[in-house]
Amino acid sequence: MKWTVSELRKKQYSNNTFDAMLDYSEALEEGSDLIGIAPVHVTGDFDVEDGQYYHFHLRIKTTLTMACAITLKPVEVPLDFTVTETFSEDANDDYRQVEGITVDLLPIVWSNIYLEKPLRVVSPDAKYESPENEDKPSSVHPAFKDLEKYKR
Numbered sequence: 001m002k003w004t005v006s007e008l009r010k011k012q013y014s015n016n017t018f019d020a021m022l023d024y025s026e027a028l029e030e031g032s033d034l035i036g037i038a039p040v041h042v043t044g045d046f047d048v049e050d051g052q053y054y055h056f057h058l059r060i061k062t063t064l065t066m067a068c069a070i071t072l073k074p075v076e077v078p079l080d081f082t083v084t085e086t087f088s089e090d091a092n093d094d095y096r097q098v099e100g101i102t103v104d105l106l107p108i109v110w111s112n113i114y115l116e117k118p119l120r121v122v123s124p125d126a127k128y129e130s131p132e133n134e135d136k137p138s139s140v141h142p143a144f145k146d147l148e149k150y151k152r
Helices: 005-011 106-116 142-150
Strands: 002-004 017-022 034-037 040-049 053-067 074-088 102-104
Touching: 002 005, 005 040, 005 102, 040 106, 053 106, 074 106, 102 106
Parallel strands: none
Antiparallel strands: 002 102, 017 040, 034 053, 040 053, 053 074
């Protein structure tokens, strides 16, 4: 998913759509909360504004595998979201810069997946017990322990 600026200008009126399957399985880091990632399906289109602004409208679909926050069992998290990214040839703009003469969407897609992933997931079969339900150590002196049964 890399194009040169001249390719984008040529395709802007005729073939400005794209559909790709991307594999980010090698981008997973050891010790990360991501256990796995399914192939990423990216569809979208682009348009060119004033010959120097390139607007990409992306739809990103994938399934992440993350560790449950309670049991550490794998939990599948489906993602399906849209995002618009704008590249500019002008160095003074607030948009992403065109690097050299190419626009590369691979790092953009990966960073958006990372932004959309939840901070933590809980498996549906995990049992969570709040600290309120746990047995608290008694602060009653042992000599008065038997009196607790007369509490109302």
